[in-house]
Amino acid sequence: MGAQLLTFGAAFLGSAVESVEALTIVLAVGLTRGWRAPLLGTISALVLLGLLVGIFGQLIVTRVPELTLKLIIGTLIVLFGLRWLHKAVLRSAGVVAMHDENRAYAQTIESLSGDHKKTDWIGFTLALKGVFLEGLEVVFIVIAVGGTSGGIGVAVAGGLLAMVVVAGAGVIIRQPLAQVPENTLKYAVGIILTSLGTFWAAEGMGATWPLDFVSVLGIAAIYFGASRVAVTLIKRPVMA
């Protein structure tokens, strides 16, 4: 039950973060050039992403032995999670600017201005590219977390629910979701994914954890503690 909840939570939060970024692009294109082409681009990208989840999810679950799967996917999740955590630490310490959806939105609008006479392929391609590229991270999170824990359905449900919630919010406010604490979410998802990845990779190596899945909490505490130490060290006056 705990594993299923973590799988759902990781898929939901990771997908929500990426969906906000994709929504920013689609909103900017839709409000600037009209909705038909960007919506078609979005639907095409979602179909492509769905195919990727279906094909790779099925292949991974049915073809790869469990321990090999845990070792390989666990290692990839560790690398993926550490990358998010690395950025989150630098953002928390003020070394890297926080991601600003309003600014990303304004930049996309600016890049589109003056292009209205061209065919609508621009709107279609921009939405397709934006949703597909942002969605690749969602696909990885859903397949990796769902495939390794044996709960691919739960992970897909988490990812889909996140997309529906973010899209619904976008339709209602018709503005970029700048209020979503994206950096905090990425920090949390970075810790969850790195912890899950370490847990599964070690199991794939033949290790056993005390209290089984509860150990994920201990691993998360280690990564959270380390990230706070890093932020404190970076903020020390001597380093400024």
Added chain:
Amino acid sequence: MRFLRAAAAEVVGLFVGDWAQTLVSVAILALGWLVLSRVHLEGLAFVVAVGLAAQLVYATTLEARQRARGSH
């Protein structure tokens, strides 16, 4: 073609930000594999987590220091 290249770069970028940091993480995991597959001591895998966490602290403080030097 450009779209495919961007997609490929995006996939590699999912796991690799800095190649040196990625290689150190993989080396820690490989060392962990070497030890954990031979020594079956419950909880020993926490050492792998501590190693990766230490690597995170080192890599982030190093990058912060380099950026600070570059801006001066």
